[in-house]
Amino acid sequence: xxxxxxxxxxxxxxxxxxxxxxxxxxxxxxxxxxxxxxxxxxxxxxxxxxxxxxxxxxxxxxxxxxxxxxxxxxxxxxxxxxxxxxxxxxxxxxxxxxxxxxxxxxxxxxx
Amino acid sequence: xxxxxxxxxxxxxxxxxxxxxxxxxxxxxxxxxxxxxxxxxxxxxxxxxxxxxxxxxxxxxxxxxxxxxxxxxxxxxxxxxxxxxxxxxxxxxxxxxxxxxxxxxxxxxxxxx
Numbered sequence: 689x690x691x692x693x694x695x696x697x698x699x700x701x702x703x704x705x706x707x708x709x710x711x712x713x714x715x716x717x718x719x720x721x722x723x724x725x726x727x728x729x730x731x732x733x734x735x736x737x738x739x740x741x742x743x744x745x746x747x748x749x750x751x752x753x754x755x756x757x758x759x760x761x762x763x764x765x766x767x768x769x770x771x772x773x774x775x776x777x778x779x780x781x782x783x784x785x786x787x788x789x790x791x792x793x794x795x796x797x798x799x
Numbered sequence: 800x801x802x803x804x805x806x807x808x809x810x811x812x813x814x815x816x817x818x819x820x821x822x823x824x825x826x827x828x829x830x831x832x833x834x835x836x837x838x839x840x841x842x843x844x845x846x847x848x849x850x851x852x853x854x855x856x857x858x859x860x861x862x863x864x865x866x867x868x869x870x871x872x873x874x875x876x877x878x879x880x881x882x883x884x885x886x887x888x889x890x891x892x893x894x895x896x897x898x899x900x901x902x903x904x905x906x907x908x909x910x911x912x
Contacts, residue, residue, distance in 0.1 A: 786832065
């Protein structure tokens with residue numbers, strides 16, 4: 689599975705959009721991009737995933753570049769409750785879902 | 800409500816004792832996973848199971864053991880052979896199809912002194 693690179697930390701003002709980048713330059717054609725987040729002392733929460741098209745759900749939008757070497761998770765109107773560590777994971781489709789989590793990006797939403 | 804239950808939330812043990820962490824799911828998922836998280840770090844995969852009575856080692860299986868006798872349950876035993884057992888342990892489950900997301904429990908924080 690491809691390796692991902694995320695900034696260790698980011699800040700965002702409450703009510704503004706939070707744009708979290710992820711680089712995955714070695715991604716291959718059958719690998720999906722997943723995003724999870726973890727609020728302190730809780731289990732990670734699935735947010736969204738995609739292959740090559742942009743995706744949107746009630747939590748966030750996922751923008752994947754045309755060459756698929758990077759992606760951005762967008763929280764359109766960040767709230768204080770969005771403060772968490774956000775993990776970007778690249779995983780090939782197959783029979784196993786044994787995902788590997790890196791250190792992620794610690795997003796702090798400030799009032 | 801469907802979900803994954805890990806119990807207890809906090810667990811304390813003396814060094815040299817084995818301890819078993821519970822993980823139960825009622826999501827009817829075939830696959831289950833155990834991860835370990837140390838302070839300020841990401842999650843590391845200990846063991847996973849795709850089906851009842853079968854499981855595979857993850858990246859850091861040494862000092863741990865698991866069983867999968869029932870679809871709903873995937874207990875993790877932290878043995879006395881695990882050199883640094885104090886950590887936050889997370890259980891997850893998913894359906895078997897390759898691009899399905901993981902659903903996590905809220906973890907057990909184990910402290911060994």
